[in-house]
Amino acid sequence: MEATLLDFDLRDKEEYIINMGPQHPSTHGVLRFEVCLQGEQIKYLRPHCGYIHRGIEKMSEALTYPQLIHLTDRMDYLSAHINNEAVALCVENAMGVEVSDRVKYIRTILAELSRIASHQLWWCAFGMDLGALTTFFYGLRDREHILDIFEETTGSRLTQSFITPGGLMADVHPNFQKRIKEFITYFRKKLPEYDQLLTGNIIFRERTHGIGVMSKEVAIDYGVTGPSGRGSGFTCDIRKIAPYSAYPFVKFNEITLSEGDTYSRYVVRIKEMWESLNILEQLVDNIPQGPTMLELKAVKAPKGEYYQRVETARGELGVYIVSDGGPSPARIHYRTPNFSNLFVINKLAKGHKIADLVAISGSLDLVIPDIDR
Amino acid sequence: MYDFTPFIESITSYLNENLSPFWAGLISMVLLGVGILLFYAVLGLYLVYAERKICARMQNRMGPNRVGPGGIFQTIADLIKLLLKELIYIRNADSLLFNIAPFIVIVASIMAIGAIPFAKGLQAVDLNIGVLYILAISSMGVIGILIAGWASNSKYSVIGAMRSGAQVISYELSVGLALLGIITFAGSMQFSEIIASQEDGWWIFKGHIPAMIAFVIFLIAGTAETNRGPFDLAEAESELTAGFHTEYSGIKFAFFFLAEYMNMFIIAAVATTLWLGGWLPFHLFRWGAFNTVMDFIPPVFWFFGKAAFVIYLMMWFKWTFPRLRIDQLLALEWKYLLPINLMNLILIAFLTLMKWHF
Amino acid sequence: MALLKTIKAIGKYFYDIYDGVTSLARGMKVTGSYFLKPSSIVTQKYPENRATLKMFDNFKGELMLIHDENNKHSCNVCNTCARRCPNGSIEIIYKKVEGADGRTKKVLDKYVYHLETCSFCGLCVPSCDEFALKFDEEFEHAVFDRGKLTKVLNKPGSSSKATKE
Numbered sequence: 001m002e003a004t005l006l007d008f009d010l011r012d013k014e015e016y017i018i019n020m021g022p023q024h025p026s027t028h029g030v031l032r033f034e035v036c037l038q039g040e041q042i043k044y045l046r047p048h049c050g051y052i053h054r055g056i057e058k059m060s061e062a063l064t065y066p067q068l069i070h071l072t073d074r075m076d077y078l079s080a081h082i083n084n085e086a087v088a089l090c091v092e093n094a095m096g097v098e099v100s101d102r103v104k105y106i107r108t109i110l111a112e113l114s115r116i117a118s119h120q121l122w123w124c125a126f127g128m129d130l131g132a133l134t135t136f137f138y139g140l141r142d143r144e145h146i147l148d149i150f151e152e153t154t155g156s157r158l159t160q161s162f163i164t165p166g167g168l169m170a171d172v173h174p175n176f177q178k179r180i181k182e183f184i185t186y187f188r189k190k191l192p193e194y195d196q197l198l199t200g201n202i203i204f205r206e207r208t209h210g211i212g213v214m215s216k217e218v219a220i221d222y223g224v225t226g227p228s229g230r231g232s233g234f235t236c237d238i239r240k241i242a243p244y245s246a247y248p249f250v251k252f253n254e255i256t257l258s259e260g261d262t263y264s265r266y267v268v269r270i271k272e273m274w275e276s277l278n279i280l281e282q283l284v285d286n287i288p289q290g291p292t293m294l295e296l297k298a299v300k301a302p303k304g305e306y307y308q309r310v311e312t313a314r315g316e317l318g319v320y321i322v323s324d325g326g327p328s329p330a331r332i333h334y335r336t337p338n339f340s341n342l343f344v345i346n347k348l349a350k351g352h353k354i355a356d357l358v359a360i361s362g363s364l365d366l367v368i369p370d371i372d373r
Numbered sequence: 374m375y376d377f378t379p380f381i382e383s384i385t386s387y388l389n390e391n392l393s394p395f396w397a398g399l400i401s402m403v404l405l406g407v408g409i410l411l412f413y414a415v416l417g418l419y420l421v422y423a424e425r426k427i428c429a430r431m432q433n434r435m436g437p438n439r440v441g442p443g444g445i446f447q448t449i450a451d452l453i454k455l456l457l458k459e460l461i462y463i464r465n466a467d468s469l470l471f472n473i474a475p476f477i478v479i480v481a482s483i484m485a486i487g488a489i490p491f492a493k494g495l496q497a498v499d500l501n502i503g504v505l506y507i508l509a510i511s512s513m514g515v516i517g518i519l520i521a522g523w524a525s526n527s528k529y530s531v532i533g534a535m536r537s538g539a540q541v542i543s544y545e546l547s548v549g550l551a552l553l554g555i556i557t558f559a560g561s562m563q564f565s566e567i568i569a570s571q572e573d574g575w576w577i578f579k580g581h582i583p584a585m586i587a588f589v590i591f592l593i594a595g596t597a598e599t600n601r602g603p604f605d606l607a608e609a610e611s612e613l614t615a616g617f618h619t620e621y622s623g624i625k626f627a628f629f630f631l632a633e634y635m636n637m638f639i640i641a642a643v644a645t646t647l648w649l650g651g652w653l654p655f656h657l658f659r660w661g662a663f664n665t666v667m668d669f670i671p672p673v674f675w676f677f678g679k680a681a682f683v684i685y686l687m688m689w690f691k692w693t694f695p696r697l698r699i700d701q702l703l704a705l706e707w708k709y710l711l712p713i714n715l716m717n718l719i720l721i722a723f724l725t726l727m728k729w730h731f
Numbered sequence: 732m733a734l735l736k737t738i739k740a741i742g743k744y745f746y747d748i749y750d751g752v753t754s755l756a757r758g759m760k761v762t763g764s765y766f767l768k769p770s771s772i773v774t775q776k777y778p779e780n781r782a783t784l785k786m787f788d789n790f791k792g793e794l795m796l797i798h799d800e801n802n803k804h805s806c807n808v809c810n811t812c813a814r815r816c817p818n819g820s821i822e823i824i825y826k827k828v829e830g831a832d833g834r835t836k837k838v839l840d841k842y843v844y845h846l847e848t849c850s851f852c853g854l855c856v857p858s859c860d861e862f863a864l865k866f867d868e869e870f871e872h873a874v875f876d877r878g879k880l881t882k883v884l885n886k887p888g889s890s891s892k893a894t895k896e
Binding site: 063066067068069070071073134141144148151152153154155156159161164169170173193196197198200201202203205 | 750751754755757758760761762773786787788789790791815816817850851852853854857866
Binding site for chain 3: 427430431432433434435438689690692693694709
């Protein structure tokens, strides 16, 4: 049994409770941490979520499969493409159809671009959590290049809704490949700057080394996936374990580190950006010709239960569809990575200082709408 | 050239001739006070502007560019906004202490300005213990911060204030010891004499490496004392929302804000006076012509140029580094700065004893 | 052994200082070099550059009904777009007109578009078999009155290409 807040007699131990959030600069959204402190030391911590619950799963039951895709954009808005892809893949599996290689390649390219964009935003927000305000602008400056690629092809910068069951909404823009190649050369030059500014910095290393150590067992127990889990040596990359889309065609390494502290979670993400650039480089020149949309009479999943998992920028996203054969799901459930990643924070932050809580929650890379859905 | 002493003396003698000594003293004090306050307000506003422009340039941005050419009136617009804002009354706050805290902070920094020599003769008071005075007065500001945190009736504020207390008390040591090095070199605590001792070269050059080490330590400790840069734990907006001034609004918040910038200026001014020759121009060995040209630039420009350089360095720190944690902050002081400083002081004493400095 | 350990510890102490200072200097080099490079500024002065600001062709701004030079659109009131819209942002109001051959025909009266509920998923545009819809490049959606967000997309006096005069 875990100790609860009621077990602490606050007066005797000189402890006090502080509420971080729902409005707080470092919770990145409407998340609330109920933190029990003694001086600056965290004795107990309880995350409260639900402030941005919109009932996406219930809303989806009233929508057809192509329609409900645009709601998944609003879950983990930083990897919107990958969320779209998860639902699309699940529905395609249910229908027993396979999209053309062109669609697979484009989907994977867009997914990797979103992964880089997401990690860039995480990098700037993480730097800002630790007080290095300049990182924020460098990260956003580089992210702008990816958003321009998105905007040119899909028409939106954040919530693209470009993937639909059976293919893509449209073909890519003629500039697509040229712009991606430009971005790869640009970002290869800018990434070492990230290391100079933050990774190598002595203050940063001191702030992150040995903070919030998560063992592999804890990561597996709590279902912490994605870069946070891989920082603890948990090989959980769905792109490797259960390849989907164009991932079987590319060579890349799954990055795992064994330390499990905040620093290793940071390094995993930085290295993943390099790895994503490699994946992009392999794919961008080899996009095969083919139709971008399957000729489907109606998008209807046959009666049954279907599950599909993909690797978002934050971990494993699972889509579970129960279908009664109609055009919309009877029940849809998302296994979102952030929900599992959030609740390990009590285990990581206990005994550390309140400043470390900010570093730990930053290193878990939480997106709050994804937790509440 | 450019000596302000006759000018100041003529004013005092004019007052003394026409008025009784009491009124003459009072009027000169009032004139001085008004002068310092005006200087304080204008400089504070433009330091805020400079910081915003500098950080913008470092972050590939433009910074303020709407109000006035290049946005130079932006901070004035901000000040008007802050003046017009509502002062929010905090329930259950200790209202006397809550209201008095910003004044303590700002009075401490105004008082410190009085001892700073801007040019020859342009100094409010030339105390014979000027360095000690500035040290003593500027550390009074932390009392204001502690009171602000305590009286706000907010947990965030208390944490911020306690952090600030621990921080300033530890870094006061380093500031004092670093200053002590130059005092040993110069043999005086009076600003005018310290400057006079640098006629033939600034202490940062004359004092070999120990003086440079002392300068770097003073910069680090000074940044920490002003609660700025990587040492802004008392505010720590990502952890404590705004630290000790979370609950303050309107002009009371502006007082804290202004005091932070002026404290930065005071640290820069002290560093300038002690290490960089104060208002003395830059001289290169015995290059007569070059030195004469340098002499033509008024000392006020020299002083503010050097102070601006030190302020730029402090801003550069702030906009590059992440924030330290409280235990690391104290470890940096007690494990690194203090031992190095003590060793450095012994070296300086030895150099002075042997007269090995230039 | 103890001596060696002490020497190692002292060496580590000074190495830490050296390592820390160099790492900080590397970071300062990055920010300092950007400070000296005004060409690296990426800020756009927004209201001033309005004339030159061009969105990408595919940009999803506001939905529009394409009208040709004769003020004709190609909507034939099939209602597919309205049914496809997940938010019910499209309302098609039609009237029944008796055609030349004596049969009643549906004719578009008002194509109502609720911008306030639109989530820009873009399902409506490809759903139209007549290619009557398009997203324009308007991105300044802000208005003072919510009522202004409900728009009628067919221009006054316009008619459908399908209807013969």
